[in-house]
Amino acid sequence: MKKIVLLAAGFLMGGAAFAQTTTTPGTTKWGLKVGVNLPKYHVKNDNGDDPESESTVNFHVTGYADVPLSNYFYVQPGLSLQGKGGKVSSEALNTKVEYNTMELGVPINFVCKMPLGPMANLYLGAxxxxxxxxxxxxxxxxxxxxxxxxxxxxxxxxxxxxxxxAGLNILAGVELGGGFNIGANYGLGLTDLRPKGDGDNGKLTNRVWSFSVGYSF
Incomplete structure (x- = not known):
């Protein structure tokens, strides 16, 4: 666990350092987001049948830096506690199997911000x-x-x-006056989560919808 935390912190500091070397003059802000996760698993089979599990309900907490690259473009390295998982139910058998995992994540998002007025910005990123x-x-x-x-x-x-x-985040939201923001994120997992020897067909990956409220300063 200690090694994982140190490695994650190294990714975060490295991303922030890289952003600082490329940024134009501006103010770096720090932020915190909290919210609900709706995670599930996606299974890709060799026969073309691509089922998905049902969603579970979990949470996330994310700290991040908001570093300007220009007037409209920003990079946001972060450190995130993410609840993921999925469940499979059978009404006929009256059974349910639910997986819940807690993960320490390191996202590095590139964000475009567009003014919606004097007190709000629309942001899109990945x-x-x-x-x-x-x-x-x-x-x-x-x-x-x-x-x-x-x-x-x-x-x-x-x-x-x-x-x-490992995977890709796609995010969007609105920054409001006073440093508050609301947003949504879709996490597209690309890593096959099945261990070696756990069958030779298909691929198991994470899919996570997240909805958050946050504050930056």
Missing amino acids: GPYVSFALSGERKFTAGNSETKEDLEFGSDSGDDLKRTD
Whole structure:
């Protein structure tokens, strides 16, 4: 865990340092966003059938720097605690399997801001992320019976999910007067989360809708 936190902090400081070397004169701001996540899993099978799990409900907390590259373009490296997962239900069997994971993510978003008036900006952006699973749980429900077990992370046969994920964020929102903002983000996971030996067909990836409120200063 300590190594993961140090690596994530290194990514964050590296992104901020890179942004500072490329930015035009302006004021770097710091911000915090919190909100709800609606995560699920996407499965891509070799037979062309691409099912998705049902969404679960989780949360996120993200700290970030807002570094100007020009009057309209900004780079936002951050450090984010992200709740992800998904669930599969069977009405016929009256069963449900739900996965919940908590991950430490490092997003680096490139954002364009356009004035909506004297007190508001519309922003649109995208950028890569990498995240590291900190903990996870699988809950199995059959009728009135419920069992829980911790997930095992790794890349070997017998593990449940890979620990490292990477993908792309697409975000949009509105900055309001006084430093407040509201926004939405779609996280498109690109890493196959299945460990080695866990079948040879298909690909399991994260999909996460996020909605947040934030403040920058």
